[in-house]
Amino acid sequence: MRQFIFILLLLCTYPAISFAQPVFTPRNLALGGGGSTYITDYNANFYNPANLMIQDREGRFSVGAGITGIYLDGIQNYSGLGSQFKNAKDYLKVYNPDNTVITASERNDIIDDNFPGKTTLSDNRLRYDATLLGMKWIRNNRAFSIAFRTRTSSNFRVGQGWYSDSFKRSLNDELILERSLIHRYQSLHEVSFGYAESFRFLTGLTSRLDNFIIGIAPKLVVGTGYQNAEWNNIYEQQDDGGSINRTQSFTYNASGQFGAATSAYMNGTSVAEANATYFSNNSFNINGIGAGLDIGVTYLITLGSDLSAVRRNQQLTKRSLRLSFAMTDIGFVSYDNDIASFSLPADTTIGAQLPGTTADNAFIGARGQYTDFIERFGEDNPFTGTLTDRTAFATLLPMSLHGGALLEINRLKLMGDVSIGLTNNAFNSTKLVSSFGMELRPFTFLPLRGGIQFEAQRPDFISFGTAVETKKWDLSLAAIFTPTSFIEEPAITGAAAATLQFHF
Numbered sequence: 001m002r003q004f005i006f007i008l009l010l011l012c013t014y015p016a017i018s019f020a021q022p023v024f025t026p027r028n029l030a031l032g033g034g035g036s037t038y039i040t041d042y043n044a045n046f047y048n049p050a051n052l053m054i055q056d057r058e059g060r061f062s063v064g065a066g067i068t069g070i071y072l073d074g075i076q077n078y079s080g081l082g083s084q085f086k087n088a089k090d091y092l093k094v095y096n097p098d099n100t101v102i103t104a105s106e107r108n109d110i111i112d113d114n115f116p117g118k119t120t121l122s123d124n125r126l127r128y129d130a131t132l133l134g135m136k137w138i139r140n141n142r143a144f145s146i147a148f149r150t151r152t153s154s155n156f157r158v159g160q161g162w163y164s165d166s167f168k169r170s171l172n173d174e175l176i177l178e179r180s181l182i183h184r185y186q187s188l189h190e191v192s193f194g195y196a197e198s199f200r201f202l203t204g205l206t207s208r209l210d211n212f213i214i215g216i217a218p219k220l221v222v223g224t225g226y227q228n229a230e231w232n233n234i235y236e237q238q239d240d241g242g243s244i245n246r247t248q249s250f251t252y253n254a255s256g257q258f259g260a261a262t263s264a265y266m267n268g269t270s271v272a273e274a275n276a277t278y279f280s281n282n283s284f285n286i287n288g289i290g291a292g293l294d295i296g297v298t299y300l301i302t303l304g305s306d307l308s309a310v311r312r313n314q315q316l317t318k319r320s321l322r323l324s325f326a327m328t329d330i331g332f333v334s335y336d337n338d339i340a341s342f343s344l345p346a347d348t349t350i351g352a353q354l355p356g357t358t359a360d361n362a363f364i365g366a367r368g369q370y371t372d373f374i375e376r377f378g379e380d381n382p383f384t385g386t387l388t389d390r391t392a393f394a395t396l397l398p399m400s401l402h403g404g405a406l407l408e409i410n411r412l413k414l415m416g417d418v419s420i421g422l423t424n425n426a427f428n429s430t431k432l433v434s435s436f437g438m439e440l441r442p443f444t445f446l447p448l449r450g451g452i453q454f455e456a457q458r459p460d461f462i463s464f465g466t467a468v469e470t471k472k473w474d475l476s477l478a479a480i481f482t483p484t485s486f487i488e489e490p491a492i493t494g495a496a497a498a499t500l501q502f503h504f
Helices: 002-012 026-030 042-046 049-053 081-092 104-114 257-266 271-278 369-377
Strands: 061-073 124-139 142-158 175-178 181-198 210-237 244-255 288-302 319-335 340-350 387-389 393-396 400-409 412-421 432-443 446-455 458-469 473-482 491-503
Touching: 026 061, 026 446, 026 458, 026 473, 026 491, 042 049, 042 061, 042 124, 042 142, 042 181, 042 210, 042 288, 049 124, 049 142, 049 181, 049 210, 049 288, 049 319, 061 081, 061 473, 081 124, 081 491, 142 210, 181 369, 210 257, 210 319, 210 369, 244 257, 257 271, 257 340, 257 369, 271 369, 458 491
Parallel strands: none
Antiparallel strands: 061 124, 061 491, 124 142, 142 181, 175 210, 181 210, 210 244, 210 288, 244 340, 288 319, 319 393, 319 400, 340 387, 400 412, 412 432, 432 446, 446 458, 458 473, 473 491
16 A cells, blocks of 8 residues: 555656646646546546545535636737637637737747747647536435536647747757647537446455445547647758758548538638638537546545544545546547548658748637648648548547545645546647645635646646535636746636536
8 A cells, every 4th residue: 555655646746748637627627637536526427436426525416517617728828817818719719810910029929938948849729628517416325427518629739940940959859940730629528427336345455444436437429520630740951051851741630610621622612711611600510429438446545533434425524545546538439520531641852942931820729720821831731632531530539547646634635646648639648747736724615726737847837716615505716827937927828617516
């Protein structure tokens, strides 16, 4: 047990490299994005369904609706709330070129903020989650739940060469001009059924009172918009002033609005006309159907006078150590509507010519911008001459592994989480994420929460939140702040809110 705790805490201290959380609620966002041990309501379906058995508040039945969260790590972020709100709307809406025009000064700021050190490829994202309705109930030492959720994520990576014509030393110490353009976008709508139960065979591993819980949550998944576009496009200079080699490859898979607009563009329709015809701000066309599974285990060790491990459903958990492990989004989505698939094999050009211009617009990953950006500023068009395939295809869900530890002593909770993605898609990457959080209750009904997440051995963002939690209902809020520099005010890059949740 001591070895397990040591390894878990060691993992939790590893620096994060990317933001990838299975749920966005005001509780876990306020705690730095973690929650594999903390979330115990119906949102545990999507993070760790074993936690459904943990009863940390009054009532055996709870219901709620309208839990929403948004996170934006844009190519440009603003400290002013109004400016950042408008910025987020531009990312969510159908692409409008007038909203992304940049000045020379803004181009320099983009380079400074997104390509520090030897970084040649940015990593930006927008994600929106909403749990539309959820219910949880505990009966006869078993927990059940149902939750309806919708989530959308847009993840894009842009090479520095789109904003600068200067070569740069990469992490591999190569002198390159990176003109890659990668955009992954996906919208998923889910209904999840959760179940948790104590596993008596492993309960009693220590001399303390404990409870080993296993949870499972199968779900039906409906996919709407989908795009996975990856143009790897790199110019490498052999030595200072020497010859230049260009290596590129291109793959593109899309369905729904993205597939229809791209197919029209390939058939001669202008980008503006294709976007205006096929993209809508309020589309809910079903383009794919799939299934998924979230599973988890939690080992609850109660401390002191806390007897909740043996008096299940009779005493609330107040003093405990929780250790959790979960695997989320095991499954797939099969797309078969308005398919557009293209591929261009890897190719190297010896003695290549450099691109003539840099971009006058910022790439923000809005729907319809990918083809527009390439046509406006690309040195050539990777869609031309590609191999086309219009057959249905399937993609894996954003499968991830999560581990965490939580120490609870009356009104204080300390927690650490680590997550790593097993698939590289719009919602996560295959890089490690760690987060830390603390909750303090100066009054029993008023939790104060704070957290931090790390990126490349430095803080990625800090978060704060609070709530009003009465015996029968609660209301929660959270906000995320990201520093743009050491001298500027931090930008508000995320927020979450939960409407009233009721407990009976």
